[in-house]
Amino acid sequence: MKSAGTRPARRLGGRRSTRTSLAAAAAIGLVLAACGSEDGTASSGDSDRGSAADTFDRFNEMSGQERHDALVEAAEEEGSVVFYTASSGMDPVIAAFEDTYDVTVELYSGQSDTVLQRILQEYEAGFYGADVMDDSESFSIAQQGLTYEYINPELTDQIPGYDPESHVAATRLSVYTQGWNTDLVSEDEIPDTLDGFTDPKWDGKLSIDPRDWIWYTGVMDYYLEQGWTEDEVDEMIQTLASYSTYNAGHTVQAQLLLAGEFPVSLSVYTQSIDRETEAAPDAPIAWRKSDGSYVEPLIFQPQGITLLKNAPHPAAAMLFVDFLLDEGQQIISQEDRTPTAVPQPGGPLEDIHEEDLHQVDFEKFTTERSEWTSRFEELLNQS
């Protein structure tokens, strides 16, 4: 795949390799801020607690029914909440929220990178429209100092691995798995682990998304734990890639798998498959065998919700976070078949143990991003 390879290897470039992605973000931020200040609309500095801090503090200090009642009252007075997300499955959550409270949800949804781009641009220009954001990039904007702490242990204690310092409460998990077309391949042939697909009989039967470097980092960490060396993992990935066609985009990947264009997809989201089988139980697509087993490892990346520090509707924003971490989790899991951070009975990951889910390394996703993207691209190019 040349598209990836057309980028110069960062390692050779030197300059780029030392500049981490977050530093680059900050640099762009500086550039934007420099522009902004020219016409007197300089953004607030990182030390700025934000215009909504007092409201957030007030409710962060409260708990139980008292907190809830006060929050509902304040939120309904604000009347609306502006919600930025890259998730397309939030409609039922929003409908349920609007049914429960007298608060309108104004939704902005776009691809993850456009949501990130928009919020960075708005904050640098001093335009504070957003109240709350739910995305994988929530962690990035939290690192940029655009967010505010959310304290509500009653709900956050249920989230495995929750870190209050991060300002982000995980809501959804994007779980990478291997899916297959049940018309084209029998589940008995499906191996127990990813490396089983290196058997030559799979040559020409696999598909891979050439942009799933984040999945690659998870696979790497999993096999290192199993005692493999980095070279061995790379060799496996390279073999898998050489057996694969490249198909960009998770939706395209799932649709083509469903149509039977290839028998196995190596990097597809569980919810992409579960949504199809939910809508049409006879859809010839699966990621779990009839006994419930699946190809290991399951790699996941959390998506999280965070409060914007200059939220114009802070109380409504907090109420929305509360809702998403509580009833919202159930709705997402049931209606959108997306795995939730708080495991749900009857959810898509039912009877999968927490220790069998492998989270991608946060460092690799943020500060080491450029290194891992180019490593993955190189592997695909060589195959």
Added chain:
Amino acid sequence: MTTRPTAGPPAAVEIEPQPPAGGAPPPAAASRAAGDGRARGWIRSALQARTLVLLAVVIVIGYLAMTPLLYLAYGTFVDEGAFTLSGFERAYASSGLGGMVRNSVVFTIGSSLLAFVTGTFLAYVTVRTNVPFRPLLVATAMVPLIIPGLLYTISWIMLSSENVGLLNQVSEAVVGQPVFDIFSMAGMIWVEGTHSAPLVFLFMVAAFRSMDPALEESALVCGASRFTMIRRITVPLTRPAIAGAMLIIGVNGLTSFEVPVLLGLPDRINVFTSQIFTELRQFPYDYGAAGALSIGLVLVAVAGVYAVNRLGGGGREYATVTGKGFRPRPLDLGLARVPVGAAVVLYFVATTALPVLIMVYNSFLPYYQRFSFASFGDFSLANYSALFENRIFTRSLVNSLGLSVGSATAVMLLTAIAAWLVIRTRIPGRQVVDQLTFLPLIVPGLVMGVAISFVYLRNPLPIPVYGTMLILLIAYVTRFMPYGMRYASSSLTQISAELEESAAVSGASWLQTGRRIVLPLMVSGLTAGWIYIVIVSIRELSSSILLYSPGNEVLAIVIFQFYEKGEMTAVSALGVVMVATLVVFVSAAYKLGASIGLRSD
């Protein structure tokens, strides 16, 4: 026949102000008074409607084209407050450059040629001949344009991929092996070419309509063969339209996105756009590199505009609408009627009926799948009801229609006047206006979105823009101005200036001439441009996604949301609704255009 104007008076109307009716100071005034009078005369002429209108148009165009470009230049050359060329280094110092450039060239030229040949052929037989199935032709020429590129490409995968393609199911049954392979350069060229053929069709229909067939007839009468007639008469006369169409489909091919990503990637065929796309997928966007690539394209495009202006010709040698009246009479195809008709039907089936039917078929199904008769049992209207249950669908439909009509009208008005300025006047620097209108074509939609949001978050205008529908209107007008300009100038080039001169001689003011003579004559070209912009505005996603705000959603956002959820069948249903809506809309516009125009069909 003498439609070709005689050489003589220059085509361009002098911009020097003509004495306003009864307004010139009497020549007998004293010298000091004459000085005053000159000054006053100058002020008066400066305040003339024509000058004011032209000035306003130039300002608006300059503003729209330059604001995003200045931002692009800033993002490319300034890094951490200092001048840098590192973006160029990152963008162009790559090992796979040779293969990528070669692929881009083959893909661009291949798809442009295919689009050009089929679009022109269809336009010619539609306008000029008594070919059967003409309504079918118009559908063929419009529908692929309406189907969102992503859906059109995926429809083609469903039709002719090696493993699931319907056409290969047929070919396996007939010849025992799959014949079609969509994941190839040929497949990419086919899909891109047939998807942009309608653009050429629209251009050429307008050009053929404004051309007096008497010219062709006289060639035949004088003993020229059909081929000679086409080579010596038809092609030269439609050169402005050919040039405009080639330029735009060339750039379109170069910047095409869905086709290379969906069809090229699986077979490791990489082109230029994938590179820009890769840069834009970085966190954060590598503006420097994306900007450097875009600036490279801008330079190529400026050279292109220059070349096309030479090719297209600025003067009256191509003027085909003159003071002499004509009524196009369809050319009798005679015996050729049957094969040409068959070709038309075949083309209709291949590029319109099949993709639309695959889309309709899937819109009734619970999941996107290869064709089988067994699946007919699963048919339901669930995808259509999902559309209307979507919380923003109805609102976005209304918003999209409003916005696309608004932006198409604004673009065609602006560019009609700009085209007049460029072609009819001798104002120094008028070519700059031409190039300004063209530049936005080269800026990728996403980069345009980023630039426009950057500008309006620091609003230079006295009215609120960010967070309103206006920002989308600005984005659409900016992005589609290049198309409007090509349509307007190719149709104006075909109209002889002598008509305006006669009007002026008969005492009509500039505004009257414009309203009564020039605009009605341009209507066929302007309508074609208007329709095209309506369609592409409704399809527009890459800028809209960054610029819309809650309450101002457009249809493309709904498509995006369904698509992201993997509801390809719902996207199909939406595609069917869009095609149906736009077919009605476009037919109405054609009717309207024809009734306003000089003549109706």
